[in-house]
Amino acid sequence: DAGITQSPRHKVTETGTPVTLRCHQTENHRYMYWYRQDPGHGLRLIHYSYGVKDTDKGEVSDGYSVSRSKTEDFLLTLESATSSQTSVYFCAISVSQGGGYTFGSGTRLTVV
């Protein structure tokens, strides 16, 4: 998607290993979000950021941490991956509160 890229697109990792997913934007938007999408649960918010070094927890934040040291980058870390964290992870950005979100193409993570 224009202006927002996620990496990697696919990853397989072993249980217990740390994993970092990256979201990079070129839009200079203030707000950034990490969601996970699972069958039967839809999109659920993990963490979000409203500026550099300003982050907060979402609905399903246990086992995840985030960092935002630059406006353009928002990193999601699974501290010790578990099989329950197998999911598709989406990053999103927005220019304002309540405005439409622009989503990345997603990262499909499999924890074996």
Added chain:
Amino acid sequence: SQKIEQNSEALNIQEGKTATLTCNYTNYSPAYLQWYRQDPGRGPVFLLLIRENEKEKRKERLKVTFDTTLKQSLFHITASQPADSATYLCALVGAAGNKLTFGGGTRVLVKP
């Protein structure tokens, strides 16, 4: 608890007809309601936003209504086309914050 409900059953519709999707919510006082389209393997794409003081919004063949008394939004695709086949998600932003909470989505299949 807060809930956003969309019909989980797929909506099959003939090309040229109007597709109508429902989004019901409980225990929310949303400031905004948004609709997104998601194609398989892709991130959601923002379509429309409607504010709590607006009754109806249109964009090309799309129409959204918002009834805060009924706690319901209807999403219409008029003159539907096979290219409209996708999953459609509704999402709410509460008055207090800037976080979107999503419904589970409704899959639409438009048959030629």
